[in-house]
Amino acid sequence: MSAPTTPRYSVVLAATVNGITPVLLLFSVYLTLRGHNAPGGGFAGGLVMGSAVILRYLVAGPDGNRSLRFDPIVLIGVGLVLAVSVGFASLIVDDAFLESAIWQWKAPVLGKIKIVASSFFDVGVHILVVGVVMAVAVALGEAGDEMRGRR
Amino acid sequence: MTFGWLAAQTSAVLDGDDRVVDAEWIPQLTLSITLRLDGFGLLMGLIVSGIGTLVMLYSTQYFGRRDDLGRLAGLLTACAGARLGIVWADGLLTLFVFWELTSITSFLLIGFTDKDPAARAAATRAFLITGAGGLALLAGLITLTVVGDAATISELAANPPSGAVTNAALVLVLAGACTKSAQFPFHFWLPGAMAAPTPVSAYLHSATMVKAGLVVVARFAPIFADQGPWRWLVVLAGIASLLVGGVRAMRQQDAKLALAHGTVSQLGFLMVLLGLGTAASTYAGVAMLLAHALFKASLFLCVGVVDHEAGTRDMRRLSGLRRALPVTAAAVMVAGASMAAIPPTFGFVAKEKALDGLLDDDTGLVGTLALLGIAIGSGLTVAYTIRIVVGLLGDDAPGVDAADDDSEPLAPIDPSSLHRPSPAFVAAPVLLAAFSLVAGLFAGPVGKWLAEVTVSLDPKTADKKLVLWPGVNTALILSTVIIVVGVAVWWFSRAATRTVDARGSFSTDTYDVAYAGLLEGARRTTKLTQSGSLPLYLAIVLTTLATSLATALLSGAPDTIGDLDVTESQVELIAVLVTGALAVTVIFARTRFVAAVLLGGSGYALAIVYLVQGAPDLAITQFLVETLTIVVFLLVLSRLPADFSPAPEWAPRILRIGIAVAVGVTVSWFALSASNARTEDSVGFEYTELSAPEAGGDNVVNVILVDFRGVDTLGEITVLAVAGAGVVNLVRAARRQQRRKHLEDGSDDALIDDDSTRRIGVWR
Numbered sequence: 062m063s064a065p066t067t068p069r070y071s072v073v074l075a076a077t078v079n080g081i082t083p084v085l086l087l088f089s090v091y092l093t094l095r096g097h098n099a100p101g102g103g104f105a106g107g108l109v110m111g112s113a114v115i116l117r118y119l120v121a122g123p124d125g126n127r128s129l130r131f132d133p134i135v136l137i138g139v140g141l142v143l144a145v146s147v148g149f150a151s152l153i154v155d156d157a158f159l160e161s162a163i164w165q166w167k168a169p170v171l172g173k174i175k176i177v178a179s180s181f182f183d184v185g186v187h188i189l190v191v192g193v194v195m196a197v198a199v200a201l202g203e204a205g206d207e208m209r210g211r212r
Numbered sequence: 213m214t215f216g217w218l219a220a221q222t223s224a225v226l227d228g229d230d231r232v233v234d235a236e237w238i239p240q241l242t243l244s245i246t247l248r249l250d251g252f253g254l255l256m257g258l259i260v261s262g263i264g265t266l267v268m269l270y271s272t273q274y275f276g277r278r279d280d281l282g283r284l285a286g287l288l289t290a291c292a293g294a295r296l297g298i299v300w301a302d303g304l305l306t307l308f309v310f311w312e313l314t315s316i317t318s319f320l321l322i323g324f325t326d327k328d329p330a331a332r333a334a335a336t337r338a339f340l341i342t343g344a345g346g347l348a349l350l351a352g353l354i355t356l357t358v359v360g361d362a363a364t365i366s367e368l369a370a371n372p373p374s375g376a377v378t379n380a381a382l383v384l385v386l387a388g389a390c391t392k393s394a395q396f397p398f399h400f401w402l403p404g405a406m407a408a409p410t411p412v413s414a415y416l417h418s419a420t421m422v423k424a425g426l427v428v429v430a431r432f433a434p435i436f437a438d439q440g441p442w443r444w445l446v447v448l449a450g451i452a453s454l455l456v457g458g459v460r461a462m463r464q465q466d467a468k469l470a471l472a473h474g475t476v477s478q479l480g481f482l483m484v485l486l487g488l489g490t491a492a493s494t495y496a497g498v499a500m501l502l503a504h505a506l507f508k509a510s511l512f513l514c515v516g517v518v519d520h521e522a523g524t525r526d527m528r529r530l531s532g533l534r535r536a537l538p539v540t541a542a543a544v545m546v547a548g549a550s551m552a553a554i555p556p557t558f559g560f561v562a563k564e565k566a567l568d569g570l571l572d573d574d575t576g577l578v579g580t581l582a583l584l585g586i587a588i589g590s591g592l593t594v595a596y597t598i599r600i601v602v603g604l605l606g607d608d609a610p611g612v613d614a615a616d617d618d619s620e621p622l623a624p625i626d627p628s629s630l631h632r633p634s635p636a637f638v639a640a641p642v643l644l645a646a647f648s649l650v651a652g653l654f655a656g657p658v659g660k661w662l663a664e665v666t667v668s669l670d671p672k673t674a675d676k677k678l679v680l681w682p683g684v685n686t687a688l689i690l691s692t693v694i695i696v697v698g699v700a701v702w703w704f705s706r707a708a709t710r711t712v713d714a715r716g717s718f719s720t721d722t723y724d725v726a727y728a729g730l731l732e733g734a735r736r737t738t739k740l741t742q743s744g745s746l747p748l749y750l751a752i753v754l755t756t757l758a759t760s761l762a763t764a765l766l767s768g769a770p771d772t773i774g775d776l777d778v779t780e781s782q783v784e785l786i787a788v789l790v791t792g793a794l795a796v797t798v799i800f801a802r803t804r805f806v807a808a809v810l811l812g813g814s815g816y817a818l819a820i821v822y823l824v825q826g827a828p829d830l831a832i833t834q835f836l837v838e839t840l841t842i843v844v845f846l847l848v849l850s851r852l853p854a855d856f857s858p859a860p861e862w863a864p865r866i867l868r869i870g871i872a873v874a875v876g877v878t879v880s881w882f883a884l885s886a887s888n889a890r891t892e893d894s895v896g897f898e899y900t901e902l903s904a905p906e907a908g909g910d911n912v913v914n915v916i917l918v919d920f921r922g923v924d925t926l927g928e929i930t931v932l933a934v935a936g937a938g939v940v941n942l943v944r945a946a947r948r949q950q951r952r953k954h955l956e957d958g959s960d961d962a963l964i965d966d967d968s969t970r971r972i973g974v975w976r
Contacts (some may be wrong), residue, residue: 097914100913101829101832102913102914104833105832105836108837112840134936134937137933138933140929183914185929186925186929190932192936193932193935194840196940197844198843200940201844
């Protein structure tokens, strides 16, 4: 395999990614939370957030001057635990595993607020998907970088 | 705390007021967790929690300050919890779940000193044996559920099934019980489990794990003892264990191992009593269970004290302990007397009851056989008890000869060098031994209480009682003969058993050979099926797919194929054409990169079809997955050569094209006819109606995912999590291997700090 001739750092791409990241992150959260009533959901939201992180990863590479302080695999566990605990919480509250409870109340400025227990389940899915995407991408990416670096 | 709660419940439960907890678990599968606190459950609960508490107190003294004491305490508590679950379980599947939990917790406890390979091997052995037994138990319980149309033990008792299928189920249940309670021929894991620290052994072998099988037998025997092979199996297995354990206990020098073999023997005894299923033997069995829990825990804990203070448990080296450790010695003697059934201990009272019951037995040949076996076994028990007590406390120890030229002979320890254990240390064994004595002296009240407890197993035990001194009757004469014979056996064998030290056993060897064979077989199978060639895997998977689909379609597919009307929408028509065109182009791609991008394009076009068809959720997911797939492709492709590698020799072009076409045709055909194959009404309408009122969501797709079929989703994300972790670890393992290779080559890049590479540069 020949050494890469193009520089790995692209200014244009980096600038674009920098601008778009917050939008993507917000959008992913929006997708997850609106999922209960409109197209979207935890899986889609997680994929968007995962894409955002991967974009940054592609731009920065492992040479980025600030690094993530945790192993993305942790996110997989956190997501799974959250999803399972929602299941058990509804087992306690509602006597059945994963039976969703609905809470509604009126808040001053925001108007009517409705929270469904399964939204938390979806948040768990979201976190888990982000974790899987990041972990896989990072593992594969690192391996590639290392091989290229060696040649 | 549990002990206190149970004690508080005593009067209510004995008045016939069972505490029943019935929590729905997975109502869709009619699985629920049913617990019932009845008399027997109460007794066992008191034993488990009482001895558990004492062992915990003892452990703090035994281990002193250790980092992993928290782990031990957690495991012991978990083990006790699982154990309580077994004794209180009424639901058959609830029973199984807790059964497996005790298997797992005891695996962790036996292998507690996880740096010791012997401990790990012993833990694995115990786990495999009891795990296999657990599977047999599960099969038996499920069969009983189906045959008896009952989900709980009480339902089975109310309306017991019978017949050949029931008999098969009972054999399976017994097999499970025998593995767990270390009955012949599965007994060998128990002595091996002595690799655990002594407090753990005491707990596992007196109160927790091994009694689980007995509990199951005790609960089932009054219901099923008269059926099929039950009684014969129980008696034969029990007596075999009684004798094998007794003989082997005579040949150990490690006091703890001798006790462990003694446990096998005692468990056989209990198995016979509880398994016979007559009111008298069940009652005696419950009394014996209590007696055994008290004296065996006390003895194990005493051996632990000796081990702690003298630094050895080898009876050839222990000498003069009765002067050096007088309190412990007293406890050993009392508990030993109870084990050998010497009056006035509780062991004597219980065994007297057992013999008495068996003498009046009306079960015919089996009962006679049981009596004979128990008489001989009890003689052995007397013999090995004396041997252990004398070995631990006696004076002239022979020392250990040098095993070979390199090792030194080990002299007997000097009793005057021992320091006294603290009162807190010996408190637990002394207390347990004292109970053995007190319960014997107050046999009347204890017996009355036990009779009330045992009623929950068999109503006919209500009028049974225990007495300390029954007067001269057949049972007492028999007891006297047993004790005399036992003493004689010990006396005449003491020279022969003085230095013998039997370690291995035929069963253990058989197991080891079978285990090694299994591993070797697995290795060969893997070698045969896992060639490591991706093209071969793909060829096999795809051919299988095409063949199975074609078979299904040819044997029973609906004749009609759904409407192929794609002209409804021009956007859709274009999208379909683009999808197809891009897919075809992939074939002509010369580099991996181009092929990946074309595939991605095909996927995007397909997403448009979904969108037009009114499935926005599916379309969103399709878009996102395609995007990520391309990214992952790129990351992987950066490691591979740019061009495709040449096809393997065994797959000529014509074969590859053949497989590809076959898969394409069958999958398309299948998809087209599947949409027309519906025979039942779609559940979709119901979901759509229920979505907003039941689950509070308007997006029915999402509601199905997170609510109606939420358990499915949970399963899927679990698979996703495992797959993700698997990919990461595979890549890391491959990298580690590569790095090691480079390290051997002396390459500098090999020395990359693993920790730093794992972090990623995301936040610049």
